[in-house]
Amino acid sequence: MTEMNENPLDLLPEVLLAASAVLGLLLGSWLPRARQWIVGWLAAVACLAGIVAASVAAAEPALTAFGEAFSVDAVTSTSRIVVLGGTLIILGVSFRPLKGDPRETEFYVLVQLAALGALMMAGAQDLLLLAAGYLLASIPAYTLAGFRKDGPGTEAALKFYVIGALLGVLMLTGITILYATGRGTAYPMLGEVFRDAPEALVAAGTTGLLAGVLFKAGGVPAHFWVPDAVQGSSPPVAALLTTIPKIGALAALFRLGDVVLADSTLPWPALIAVLAAASMTLGNLGAFFQQDVKRLLAYSTISQVGYLLMPIAVAGRADLAQQALLFYLAAYAVTNLGAFAVVCALPRAHTLDDYRGLARERPLLAASLVVCLLGLVGTPPTSVFLGKLEAFSAAFDGGYAWLVVVAAANTVASLFYYLRWIVPAVSRGGSSGPSEGDRAARVVAYAATFASLGLGIAGGPVLDVLTAPITR
């Protein structure tokens, strides 16, 4: 390294988001309550501009900024586009319910800060930056979980916060140990040192680090907050909690695995494989007999993390791992957000039974729900199918055939609880309650469904883009 690259333009999407958050906060203090929606639009513009900037950056060769602390490569670029796109969807579904809310501005600012934290985690190439990203992604999320200030929301926020604080401390401890072992915090350097570092130290440090990252990803064993936080918070926040931080955390985990730990003395792939199997299985078991749709989706996201961990387990061993993870992340984000958008579009429907008769009253919305849920199962031609196909192929190729079999079995099991939701939605009869609701959210649901299908049918060019090498 000859000269440190400190060009802030390399971090343009992040800078835009941060600037828009700060500006939004200032604007919000001066705007009358009826016009606070301007902050929401500002956030949307920042996201759009960020997507454009990220796409431009993606076309250029990979580079690292700020002394190798932040990397701009295919993983970062994809995460940026997916996170910002996901944030746009969340802004779209929250616009209506928050209109005129006394704390409207705060909501948009917190959403942007949470997304910014996810972006920092995805690009971090340094353990300290990763820790900062973790805090930035977590603290706004705690606040958002309890944003409604009602009973369930407070419980959700408290549980979320206590577990997050505990695991965050563990993560910092782990980082300290790794720092002590590797005498540095930059990934490429750690990767070199860990080839022959004392196994016990690396194992202890990695365990702590994993605790924090898995907390953000919502994977086993750090998944206990997910169902309560998701059920207790409002639907748009639930959509955010189950999507945006996951993307950052899983991208970070992939980077850690690929650059730092794949060649270390630690049995990293086996560890992640076991976590993946546990995550998909426990998530599915939890989801089986849920009646509340948000809780069901919460457990479903835990199991999805299991599938997403498959390519991470074989990072560095299978050629397909990177594109599998990135494509699956994008597919999962848009499909999961589509399902949540349907939930947002029907604010009065809470349980599975409330969806009875949806197909009759809102056929398009029911169709979106069916496509998104079957998409989460992995039915072709939705994008998650292609993601799963890639993930399965990568794991198979990396020598984890048993994991693929477990994943296939879990996929079948997951069909059961998704069908428990689909069946009432498409069957006749029931109350005529659920149909009234939010038009903006409906449009967002249609768009997300369309994107999920489109990404699946025309996934070829996207996959091509995702194969660019990661920086080391």
Place this chain on the structure above:
Amino acid sequence: MLTALVFAPTAVALLLFALPRRTAPQVFRTVWVLTSALELALVIALWAGYEADGGMQYEERARWIPSAGVGYHVGVDGLSLPLLALTSLLFLACALYSLREDRRIRDFAALFLFLQTTCLGLFAALDLILFFVFFDLSIVAMYFVIAGWGHRQAGRAALKFFLYTFIGSLALLLGFIGLYLAASPHTFDMVELTEQNPLAGRSVYGALVLLAVVVGLAVKTPTVPFHTWLPPAHVEAPAAGSAILAGVLLKMGTYGFVRLAMPMLPEVWRRYALVLVVVGVISVLHGALVALAQTDFKRMVAYTSVNHMGYIVLAVGAAAATADSSEQARSLAVTGAVTQMVSHGLLTGALFLLAGVLYERGRTYDMTAYSGVAAVAPAFAAMTGVAAFASLGLPGFSGFIAEFQIFTGSLGPRPLATALSVLGILLTAGLFLRALRQVFTGPLRLPDAPGTPRAFPDIRAHESLAIVPLLALAVVLGVAPRFLLDVIEPASRSVLELLAR
């Protein structure tokens, strides 16, 4: 041409949704019938332009997801052409049969048109992922048909059907991934995989891939012990749904054997063919024996499907024996298997539609509730009789041609298994005769549950319009099968050549 054939029904289905909700049901039915008729005409045109010895024809390729090794590749050969024709004919029959259907006819028609796309697409697919996409979507569409228009217990039966066949499809997917990773360069293209024979010499890996593929296909076929989803699904499905499920969807499994498993995994197929022979014989006997014990007409027909599919599995298993049997005999077995697919599709389709006629009049499938029906519904009795006799393999019908070829081809390599399977014919003869006697002869007695229409009107015009062509074709195939065999035989010879590698 092929692409248009495959996707036209779905396009029409989308069009149906564009029509206003108030549109008269007659419009939906007419559009549906016309589309199906057009599809059949297209397939006939394909057949007319098909050269019997020409190998793969009407091929179309497009880049789809090149970095994942997935392409859009469709084509037609002697294995798929008869099944495409069968699919189009059965869907037309179902459209005609449903001319009186009035429960949410728009959704019903759209679902069937979509289902037609998945079935045609599957038989035309020459890419494993394309095959899988259609395979999975056919399950989804059929699930909604059973759950939405079935009888009382339809929800449970549909769930069982979905879960069971979905397990099968995932096993299949695992097998496909195994094939994909073994090939170099990695590809899902069936033609390339068949040429490469990527698993030659890798016995354990090959065996695992074959296991996954065969389990996936066996669930769909279904063979013993994976058949338990079939009876409830058939009994609860609406008549048209059962006809398609038995007539077309089951063929996806057996078609997979000759299209995927045999040419792509020849070495391991030959090694483990005996297992398939055993499974085939057990399916034949188990299906027939359990069918014999049924009093429910539809359930009985469902079990005879297990029996008939067993003959196909026996034939494809027996065809793998290389030693001590002539090439010609084995070719006969494969040809017989494909002929049996067509024949079973026609006859079971007809039988399930006839079961629907029975239910529509009497509101029950229980055979003991009926007696002497022939007196009031002679045409219905005659058609059922013809279908039953054809189904048990009487000479002069397509079933005989198929089963005769299967037995002749299998007897040389697997004499014991074949001898046992012939017992299956005896059993099916017994059970069909018993059913016919119970329902049609004796003093007239009709079920009189509340809400039952008293009279038992004879078969109606739209019903016979659906059923008669199926039976007529079964007779034509039984008397003059050359036009079909000319198409199948070259293809089955080439399957055997690929298998002998």
